[in-house]
Amino acid sequence: MKKSILKVHPDDNVVVALRDLTKAEVVELDGKTYTIAEDIQAKHKFPETALEPGDSIFMYGVLVGKAQTHIPAGARISTANVKHASTGFQLGQRRTDWKVPDTSKFEGRTFMGYHRSDGSVGTANHWLVIPLVFCENRNVDVLKESLLDELGFARPKKYNQFAKQLKQLYSSGRSVQEILNVQFQEDEQLARIERLFSNIDGVKFITHEGGCGGTRQDAQALCGLFAGYATHSNVCGVTVLSLGCQNAQVAMLEEEIAKRMPNFDKPLYILEQQKVGSETELISQALKKTFAGLMIANQNERKPAPISKLCIGLECGGSDGFSGISANPAIGYTSDLLVACGGSVILSEFPELCGVEQEMSDRCVDETKANRFIEIMRRYAQRAKESGSGFDMNPSPGNIKDGLITDAIKSAGAAKKGGTSPVTDVLDYPEKVTKPGLNLLCTPGNDVESTTAEVAAGANIVLFTTGLGTPTGNPVAPVLKLSSNTKLYEKMKDIIDINTGTIIEGEETIEQAGERILDYVIKVASGEVVAKSVKNGQEDFIPWKRGVSL
Template sequence: MKRTFLQINPTDNVLVALCDLKKGEEVVFKGKTIILQDDIAAKHKFTIDDLKQGEEVTMYGVLVGKAQMPIPAGGLIHTFNLKHASEPFQGKLKDYTWKAPDVSAWKNRTFMGYHRADGQVGTQNYWLVIPLVFCENRNVNIMKQAFLKALGYAQPDLYLDQVGSLLDAYQSGADIDSLKTFQFQQKKTDYRQNRVFKNVDGIKFLTHESGCGENREDSENLCNLLAGYCVNPNVAGITVLSLGCQHSQVSILQEAIHKISPNFEKPLYILEQQQDLGSGESQMLAEAIRQTFVGMIQINEIERQPAPLSKLRVGVKCGGSDGFSGISANPAIGHTADLLVALGANVMIAEFPELCGVEQELQNRAVTAEVADNFGYLMKEYARRAEAVGAGFDMNPSPGNIKDGLITDAIKSAGAAKKAGSSPVVDALGYGQYSKKAGLNLVCTPGNDVLATSGMAGAGATIQLFTTGLGTPTGNPICPMVKLSTNTKLAQKLPEIIDIDCGPIIEGEKSVEEMGEMVLEYIIGLASGEYQTKAMELGQDDFMFWRRGVSL
């Protein structure tokens, strides 16, 4: 019999509707008949017992809000009657014992990766072009146009024929409305067949709006983040374009790189536009193109070789979340995270505003009091900065989140934290720091999809798992992004952006553990270059830098 509702944790005093339920319907929970007082849309929650004004609401076993008015048993909880609330946190209060999952089936498995001189192993072999300041964005884009098509990395222009048809109709005087529907003819081909350099998975170009005109802290943080991209094992070589007079100086970037990797050996070409005014911009670009081409010849000699799964570096993220996120896709990749940690890999979870309410649990899972305290400091400092500009973590849920059942930040956070599985927390990293410890790492970023995924790539992630209940096309230039839908309806609605459907968990067809194991198998194939994610096929290369200070 299909389930119609779910209690996530035995201590919860609300139930989650798994399908649309109507006002007046009777549901039976643990022998108690509950008459629904409202229509309850799938993904939303209703109370088990009467709640008084000010009474606490718990989900996932934690405090997620307080009733703002009396709510009868069977009543819908929503923004009009529930306000965000979360438990305080005090550092590591008790020891944590973790029972690792059985990983014997994967102990001797390998993936085919790119081995770097510093011991890291990449899942991709990219050349990276980056500007140190926004003034160089135009030059980066000129290089991008020159390289992608010539070397076979350009995405197919699916809409060129449509514009051409509209133009022909307009010029011939035909009725434009007759061309409302355009049938795309897209052929599936091997994505590597047109490459000039068979062992180079791509040449990637970053642009941003920072590097100068802001406080020095932000400019230095930009250099730290870009240094992480340079050291990331998915990157084999780098071209840096600098204007010269900006805050984010070349020397700061070089220092940041060598702080992460003292014996950095990748080809790194730096061109500064103001250094030789006599040669002009065109000569600088010509030299940048020449050096980059020579560098790509060099990295094309690197081939994939077997590597243990302990060399994987996987980030976990959710975006466009819904009321099913915390009970399907998030716990599924949480199990994947536990499998990876048990295999000795590095796992990262970011978006600190979406850890609000579960801080104490994560602090108790920390391997040391120092790690717990550092996480607590980062959370409090983030909250302080938010409050200083009139914001707060309670403002985190988006309109889409709220519409699909995530009423408070604490509800959203409690479900989001499921991505981290249950393993011990080995480190808590500030924004722009590089992750160097095997195990579960907490990486400080905003909840914003691109800021968070950009931050984890800068911390060294070589694959990211991204769950979504509403659909988001987010990708990253250097880090393959795997999209997992929380429900089958979304996977069917937006097949061009979803890689894995976790809806069978909601339907009761697969367990969280079974889905988590499927995700691990997918990761192994992806890390070996056997296929691309949907975001990679779309060329969805999103990058954003988190500016925290004022512009000057």
């Protein structure tokens, strides 16, 4: 049965509107009635009892804000009457006991993946072309133009056909209004492209704006990031273009690769333009070597692998007031299921753990890891303050409009993505996952920077929750989008893979949704289902410079 309101945690003193509420309306929850003091949109919150300036506001069982004015019972809390507040944190007792979920439905489950020599298993088989410095971006683009069509990896040019149709209508004398009334219709024949290499899922061309001109630390981090992609289970080989004189040196990349995979044995072709000479020679060598590498990589076929070989990145973007009570806890349960099955998950976006630091540090399996998490969080927060910012400035205008009015409210809901299992490791950017279980990875809250880092850390699938709609993806890992509400799912079916609005509507529990999500993940990992981000060619990639990004 669908409820009108929800109290997330017994210790909370605010209640969430699950639908639009009108002034003077009386709503009931667990035998208690509330009179609504003003119109309140779905996703927003109201206090159970009147609040005075300085009173604490609790949600998800933690401090999320302080009242700044008198707030009547049943009135909407907003940025006008509430300010961000959160509790401090320190090294505490280990709290690693957790309720291990029933995994009987997933016992013996496998997915069809690409096995690598280091024991990892990919959910895809991609060749990667990367520049060590922005000076090589054009040459990467030349390679892209030369290879994609010939190999059958070019995306269908459906919008080119639509533009051609509009051109023809204009030439025939149609009016502006007639042009605006034309409806786009997709030609299914355009999607039927035959690939030359049947066991290669794609050749991915990455460009960026770094590699030189910044700090040596930025160059080292960039090489570490690329090393994470080169050693990634979804990558079968790499072509690297280097100018030669940049900060991000070839030796630096090789050193970072060796850190992550000492016995690296994938095809790796490095071409340095200042050594090779002419552009013609550089491009022709890159084409020959890439083609030869693809011939080798194409010999690898999908084979069964246990789901313990899955490493799932947990991400959110365009969050709303329902994210923390539907999509995030749903993938949190998926996370717990996978951890219980021996797999790995990655929770990142450290600015969005503000206010739940004590819980996360207490869940670390030992004090060394807890201390590392605390130290990284404090250092990051201090850098934000020194630049005139702070974690409290994290919520975006879209977040605030849809009910996430303080960073602590946003963070407490975002942390639900990590489920309840112990934290087995704490990683700093751009380190790689080496342990099964829940891994904390320091990244900004920026969607693409964080997703880029999670994949470099080893995520071979990413679960990305959204309440407002975010069209993003990654070059080498499928990014599955999950809507927190059904309205978004119906509006953006072309970018949303899974709807968890069913939880808000009372159609299924968080646990049922979590199991459904893991079933879907296994199908995507096996190549049976194509993620919408892959289908749409969404391949965002942004390295994080270690300055302040929230």
